[in-house]
Amino acid sequence: MVFGLRSGDGLAFKLLVSMGILYGLMSILAYSIIHMKHVKPLGFDAPLDRFSEARAVEHIRKLSKEIDGRQEGRPGLMEAARYINMQLETIAERAGSSIRIEIEESMVAGSFSMIFLGHSISLAYRNHTNIVMRISSTDSQDTDPSLLVNGHFDSTVGSPGAGDCASCVASMLEIARLMVDSGWVPPRPIIFLFNGAEELFLLGAHGFAKTHKWSNTIGAFINVEASGTGGPDMVCQSGPGSWPSLVYAQSAIYPMAHSTAQDIFQVVPGDTDYRIFAEDYGEIPGLDIIFLLGGYYYHTSQDTVERLLPGSIQARGENLFSLIKAFSSSSKLQNTYERVALMEPNGIVDQRAVFFDYMTWFLIFYSRRASLVLHSLPTVIFFIVPFFLRSPTVGLHSWLMVVCDFMKGMLFHTIGIILAIILPIVFAIVRLLFSSYAMSWFGHPHLAFLMYVPCSLVGLLIPGTVWRHFPLSQKSSVLKIPEEALYDEAKFWGAFGLYAFIALAYLVAGLSGGFLSFFSSVFMVLAWISFCLSTKFFGRQSLKSVVAYVTPLLPCLMYCVCFCGFLVQFLIEKMGMMGSLPHPYGYFVPDVIVAAVVGISTSLCMGPILPVACRWLARSSIIQFLLHFSLLALAISSQIFPYSMAAPKRVVLQHTVWTADASHIVESSYDFSVVDSNSLPFLFKYAPEVAKELQIDSDLSFGNTSHSLQRSWLASFPVSFLFSGSLKFPDGSKEILKQYRYFPQLSSYNQPTFSSTGSRKVYLELFLGSLEEVWVTVLNITGPLSNWSFADTLLPAPEMITGGPPSYICRLSGSSSDNWTFWLEANSSEPLRVDVAVLDQHLVESSRKLKSLFPSWVDVIAYSSFLSSYVF
Secondary structure (H helix, E strand, O other): OOOOOOOOOHHHHHHHHHHHHHHHHHHHHHHHOOOOOOOOOOOOOOOOOOOOHHHHHHHHHHHHHHHOOOOOOOOOHHHHHHHHHHHHHHHHHHOOEEEEEEEEEEEEEEEEEEOOEEEOOOOOOOOEEEEEEEEEEOOOOOOOOOOEEEOOOOOOOOOHHHHHHHHHHHHHHHHHHHHHOOOOOOOOOOOEEEOOOOOOHHHHHHHHHHHHOHHEEEEEEEEOOOOOOOOEEEEEEEEOOHHHHHHHHHHHHHHHHHHHHHHHHOOOOOOOOOHHHHOOOOOOEEEEEEEEEEOOOOOOOOOOOHHHHHHHHHHHHHHHHHHHHHHHHOOOOHHHHHHHHHHOOOOOOOOOOOEEOOOOOOOEEEEEHHHHHHHHEEEEEEEEEHHHHHOOOOOOOHHHHHHHHHHHHHHHHHHHHHHHHHHHHHHHHHHHHHOOOOOOOOOOOHHHHHHHHHHHHHHHHHHHHHHHHHHOOOOOOHHHOHHHHHHHHHHHHHHHHHHHHHHHHHHHHOOOOHHHHHHHHHHHHHHHHHHHHHHHHHOOOOHHHHHHHHHHHHHHHHHHHHHHHHHHHHHHHOOOOOOOOOHHHHHHHHHHHHHHHHHHHHHHHHHOOOHHHHHHHHHHHHHHHHHHHHHHHHHHHOOOOOOOEOEEEEEEEOOOOOOOOOOOEEEEEEEEEOOOOOHHHHHHHOOOHHHOOOOOOOOOOOOOOOEEEEHHHHHHHOOOHHHOEEEEEEEOOOOOHHHOOOOOOOEEOOOOOOOOOOOOOEEEEEEEEOOEEEEEEEEEEEEEEEEEHHHHOOOOEEEEEOOOOOOEEEEEOOOOOOOEEEEEEEEOOOOEEEEEEEEEEEOOOHHHHHHHOOOEEEEEEEEEEEEEEEEO
């Protein structure tokens, strides 16, 4: 590769290399912080008055490794409940005379409706186990306001659940022990809720909120969750009101919180128990604190104790204990009756504060009212600065010319940011046109930066190459100011103005994420002052002036690198489970999203520097070099396989059994689906043993293979809407008949009744047959349904199942020897159709064999689904 260097190119490459080293060092520091390298885990020999990660990990090992499965319908869930109870009893035995400890195990039942993933569902449940521990002083009353600490001990299908959420339970157990052994007597009661049914759509939390005697005493709550195996234990949701986040800001040892996370969380496909306590049932002030890294293993068989990130649980534990002390000591902690009485005149006003941590070292917090002033201030400065720059001869005409030049600078900076996003997208699409698979960066996140940062930087620099060809409104000869200085001035204040307007836009939209652009604009002013002073000594052509400009920006740049590095890492990990869209467009979506986010991140990290550095970097030789580097990275990435054991591809294997009654099979098949853009043909191409077992043609034509219907995946509704391009293969074995004596069956147990208005009520009984490990039963009801016995006899909004009429979906869960009984009411004589899908976690031998044939880079979520249809 040969470049024709021109005058000044040597200095330009010197600056480029220096910037590369600077950002490389910042990236190393950011990686260390994001992966909690700065937190030292304490061992078993830690003092008893300190939280110990090693002691917590021992609980995780017991729950996720020694106990075989904590899923509803499996015996491991009750074994986990017994273990938690035993640990709590041991803690209670060590309590001093000044502390009262109460432990209860309750079986909860109920029914309600909710919207999840944009779909309407109702849930009916029974016999789910909650374990509650209340720690209080001996003179406390049952009605005293209390703090709730909530975590769930159940796990999802096929996952050991070390991170999600044995880590939560272990942290809570270690904190309960710490409270007793440290001798601290809480001024207000602390309630630990170990709920046993979160993965089934927040049922344990709902059961506690609706039925437990202590639920009305809750004045605040902390929900502990995990969407991975460690990393920053981020405050992702806070409210109602700003009090919970203020308490966090004042008390967290390792603050990890961004108010912008609350803006983003609303579009993430998921939910937590925070929703039950803070939104749907109670409007209790609280925090939703979640492990966010290690998303590769979330809800997979690899969510094991070995995958936990060291230091993460130590930081979580120390934060939680400090938070518990702060909340329980606050005068704002009020029980339900006190809180409702204060809310009644005006209702609760959810004025979200703005807060963000700086590298987990400290947290910056200011109220919504303060943000109205602070985030408006850069815009005010933008319009006031022209008066100071042209004082004392400033007039309206000269002010307009200065503002006009600033607007030109803003326009060029905006075009650069747009190109910084578009170019990586273009490169990503072009690469996919010549590649046999997408997401090559999935198992190697650094590849995403190598592929897209250089071409994104090209986009930022392109406007700088033509900047000098556009005349300014001001005349240097009139002002007796060097033209070069006027161009620098317009570039800088234009970029500053863009960040100022972005901060203002966030403010007007009622969002909390404008702090990043506000933060950038503040440090840019300091950097500009330093630059102006340095030019008096070194001149504008010296790289020393660039150093003088960059130095004050370092705290801002470091924060941007850390923030953006975490964002890209989190996004890449989650791309393995974000769902697959139909081809051909679905093939491009993940790469386009990651390329765009890397482009935005590059703009955030490099944008504040460009007004000064662009003078040297916006050269054809630099742009050619960056483009060649991008092409090389794209070519190399196309040769790298996206998946590995440490970054597995998720595959759903459903052994589908259609039945006619309790003893007859109509059809049996293996249904496959994936939840990322690399489709099933890709999977079978690189998993030849599976293809051979399924008798797939060597050319992978799938000419004789049927596509799975959406209704075949009813048992996993509404998660099944993340699937596309599903295929099914016939199952020729007769093992199902040998394994099960009876299949699920729905029947009438009483004669229908008719009302005077003409409505008809049918009474139904659901028999689950001889299924061994039932996770959930899903009913899809279509027809003239006017009422039912679920969800307080209130019908939710109907759902539109692909290829069918409007439907009402209800999920039933909870083990019992009794059959499910319920009634449905129709407002006409037309028949009611009920489709039943029962998800059983037990696999017959042929299914287990098929699952075992997949290579190590595939994580298979496998289960059996029994489907049948009835008309009443």
